[in-house]
Amino acid sequence: MSRVKKRKEHPLSMRLPETDVAIIDRAAAIRGRSRTDFVREAAVRAAEDVLLETMPIRMSSAGFKAFVEALSQPARPVPEMVELFQRTAPWESGKAEAEK
Template identity: 80%
Template sequence: MPRVVKRKEHPLSMRLPEADIAIIDRAANLRGRSRTDFMREAAVRAAEDVLMETAPIRMSPASFKAFMAALSEPVRPVPEMIELFQRKAPWESGTGK
């Protein structure tokens, strides 16, 4: 009996305007990737982002109560964040401090 082999990859065909292909090719070249690899990664990343945006967060009533209590507490300054925001951005003059 012949053995059935499942395909690991499936073709996907798209029709795109020339301008879109030019942008994709330019970006793929900058990353040193093929057009196919670049588009696959970008499409998967976009799909994962959508799924994460719509994923429900589940917690017990006690955990939710603790979470809401933590959000209701007054803010406390974080010294490391204060220091970070006082630094100059790398593109500003100076060494970044």
């Protein structure tokens, strides 16, 4: 009796317009990846995003109470964010023009 091996890989085939393939190939080349690796990674990442958006968050009653308590506190400034928003943007300071 022969053993049947379970396939670890499953083929996936798509028909794409030439312009889509050109864009994918260009992006894959920039990343130093093959078309297959690039498309697989992008598809898996997109699928994970969808699943994470729809996945319920579960926590204990005590955890939920602590979460609500933290959200109920007044907002506190984050010094690094305050400093970041006080900086002048490069396109506003003229530095970008001087570097050309």
